Amino acid sequence: MRPVALRLSTLSRGLLTPGRGLTQGFQNPEKQRVFHIHEASSPIHVNNVRDKLREIVGVSTNWKDHMKAMEERKLLRSFLAKSQEALPPRRMKDSYVEVLLPLGSQPELREKYLTVQNTVRFGRILEDLDSLGVLICYMHTKVHEAKMSPLSIVTALVDKIDMCKKSLSPERDIKLSGHVSWVGKTSMEAKMQMFQLQDSEYCPVLEATFVMVARDSENKGSAFVNPLIPEGPKEEALFKQGELNKGRRVAFSSMSLLKMAPSAEERTTIHEMFLNTLDQKTISFQSRILPPNAVWMEKSKLKSLEICHPQERNIFNRIFGGFLMRKAYELGWATACNFGGSRPFVVAVDDIMFQKPVEVGSLLFLSSQVCFTQGNYIQVRVHSEVASLHNKEHTTTNVFHFTFMSENEVPLVFPRTYGESMLYLDGQRHFNSMSASQTLKKDYLLKPQGQQPLETSVSQ
Numbered sequence: 321m322r323p324v325a326l327r328l329s330t331l332s333r334g335l336l337t338p339g340r341g342l343t344q345g346f347q348n349p350e351k352q353r354v355f356h357i358h359e360a361s362s363p364i365h366v367n368n369v370r371d372k373l374r375e376i377v378g379v380s381t382n383w384k385d386h387m388k389a390m391e392e393r394k395l396l397r398s399f400l401a402k403s404q405e406a407l408p409p410r411r412m413k414d415s416y417v418e419v420l421l422p423l424g425s426q427p428e429l430r431e432k433y434l435t436v437q438n439t440v441r442f443g444r445i446l447e448d449l450d451s452l453g454v455l456i457c458y459m460h461t462k463v464h465e466a467k468m469s470p471l472s473i474v475t476a477l478v479d480k481i482d483m484c485k486k487s488l489s490p491e492r493d494i495k496l497s498g499h500v501s502w503v504g505k506t507s508m509e510a511k512m513q514m515f516q517l518q519d520s521e522y523c524p525v526l527e528a529t530f531v532m533v534a535r536d537s538e539n540k541g542s543a544f545v546n547p548l549i550p551e552g553p554k555e556e557a558l559f560k561q562g563e564l565n566k567g568r569r570v571a572f573s574s575m576s577l578l579k580m581a582p583s584a585e586e587r588t589t590i591h592e593m594f595l596n597t598l599d600q601k602t603i604s605f606q607s608r609i610l611p612p613n614a615v616w617m618e619k620s621k622l623k624s625l626e627i628c629h630p631q632e633r634n635i636f637n638r639i640f641g642g643f644l645m646r647k648a649y650e651l652g653w654a655t656a657c658n659f660g661g662s663r664p665f666v667v668a669v670d671d672i673m674f675q676k677p678v679e680v681g682s683l684l685f686l687s688s689q690v691c692f693t694q695g696n697y698i699q700v701r702v703h704s705e706v707a708s709l710h711n712k713e714h715t716t717t718n719v720f721h722f723t724f725m726s727e728n729e730v731p732l733v734f735p736r737t738y739g740e741s742m743l744y745l746d747g748q749r750h751f752n753s754m755s756a757s758q759t760l761k762k763d764y765l766l767k768p769q770g771q772q773p774l775e776t777s778v779s780q
Contacts, residue, residue: 369419369451370635376458377635378468390637396470396537399463404505404544412499412548412555415460419452421494424517430490440488442666443649445514445526447642450475452496453510453530460500460508461534461545472539475641476507478672479529479565482754485516486665488525493517498528502562503548507533509562529565539636572671572753577742589748590741593734614732615659617740620690622655628682628706639678644704648686648720652700655688659733660698660726667697668723668754676717682706685714692747693733698724699747721750 378392401407423430423440433444457473498512510530515522534543550559574580582590599607610616626647634640649666656664678684685705692699702720707713735741 369448369455373451373455373458373635376455376469377472390538393468393470393472393537396466396468399466399470400536401544404547407544407546409547409549410460410500411551412501412558415456416497416499417452417456417459418495418497419448421448421496423490423494424492434490437663438490440490440494442653443646446481446645446649446669447640448496449481449512449514449528449530450640450642450645452498452512453528453532456498456500456510456512457508457532457534457545460503460548470537471543471545472535472537472636473508473532474535474539474636474677475530475674476533477531477569477674478645478669479509479531479569480671481526481528481669483526483667484524485526488516494525495522500548501529501558502565503545504566506542506544507531508545508548509565511558572749577746582742582745586745586748590735590745593741593744597734597736608736610734611732614734615690617689617691617733617735617744620655620659620733622651622658622688624651624686624688626684626686628678628680628684630680633680637680639680639682639684641674644678644684644718645672645720647684648688648702648704648718649722651686651688652702652720652722653724655690655700655702656698656722656724656726659690660724660728660730662727664698664724664726666722667725670721670723670750670753672718672720674718676706676715678706678717679708682708684717689743690733691743692751693730694751696725696727696729697751698726698730699751700724701743701747721747723751723754 421429421433423433433441435441453475454473458469458471461469461471461473463469493516495515495517496512497515498510500508501511502509508531510532512528512530514525514528516525517523534545535541536543548559550556581587596611597608598605599609601607624647628639632639632643649669653664653666683706685707686702687705688700688702690698691701700722702718702722703716704718704720705714705716707715733744735744
């Protein structure tokens with residue numbers, strides 16, 4: 321596939337500031353690629369992201385043709401490299417992509433992203449980030465000799481998404497950009513940012529880090545990806561951060577409460593919470609009462625069921641990862657809203673591991689609950705599992721972690737069982753790993769009195 325090169329406007333070029341991880345090589349507009357996020361059926365935006373992905377992979381938009389397309393992809397196995405050393409190295413600017421989401425300039429698109437509170441649906445943004453991350457990695461691994469890519473690139477992990485700004489209006493244009501920032505043997509880290517137009521300038525809204533893995537043309541085994549050559553100290557710092565991110569994930573996984581007992585400090589926390597719920601009148605381990613302004617964790621649950629129709633499939637005819645994230649986020653948002661009694665907004669998303677693909681036709685069961693609270697913050701865990709229409713056995717596919725801030729201070733959440741205590745500690749760990757909490761809390765507390773809070777915040 322030949323690269324798409326479109327000249328950006330002066331305003332678009334103003335977005336590419338060196339201080340945001342975009343190096344000097346990205347300043348050349350001829351090297352940038354601009355697509356539009358939109359429905360494939362739209363007659364206005366033909367260069368949309370999902371159409372471009374279908375073109376790269378060589379699949380049809382017709383569900384009936386998907387088996388034939390997958391058979392044709394078997395012929396691409398000859399283009400797969402036998403080793404990473406056999407692939408040409410790439411630079412970060414080779415994979416740079418910028419995407420326009422014209423909410424302000426094209427109102428007909430707005431309703432898809434609009435909430436009843438006149439805010440932007442963050443679940444839709446998650447879908448767009450997922451599509452963009454895959455496209456970025458295809459740009460990095462492009463094979464000039466092949467008409468279609470021999471690789472099947474899928475989302476393995478959402479490492480983190482941090483909100484840089486609370487306000488996000490549905491009436492102003494949005495731009496997303498990103499590039500590959502780190503490469504392993506078969507995996508790639510995609511760094512992405514989102515900006516929104518404000519006073520003729522694009523201001524940062526969020527930063528996201530996704531990890532993608534490369535599979536062979538039939539999506540049956542791993543495949544090598546092009547090595548990445550950083551240029552200059554800024555890119556070297558980004559690459560080094562990618563290595564650190566990988567090490568952090570390995571360390572976090574090794575310390576999982578499913579593998580190791582809680583630390584001494586965590587055990588003390590749980591024991592103190594248990595003592596705080598004992599009925600002092602009966603002096604019995606069996607008699608439990610809640611302290612003031614507290615809720616049992618088991619009372620904070622919400623559940624939903626989705627039937628996975630072909631409409632929600634990705635380019636490999638599995639259920640689109642962005643769709644799963646949107647549904648999990650919206651249930652998590654509803655859980656935080658129901659628990660806190662006021663409208664919450666998202667602060668961070670982290671550690672979403674795609675453990676198992678979801679087949680078209682599956683029943684998708686989502687279970688959400690509050691697992692940790694502090695001040696105005698609500699940590700929500702969403703568990704995703706599937707069952708086929710012919711098999712009642714449930715299999716876990718994803719676990720999602722969302723951090724919300726409520727407009728009001730929220731009750732404390734108390735575990736009753738040992739299993740809930742482990743969920744509480746896991747939620748506490750994810751909350752403590754969130755880098756933006758203190759900054760956003762300070763910003764929230766310093767809001768002028770009388771001002772309506774979060775009128776244009778990122779919402780459901």
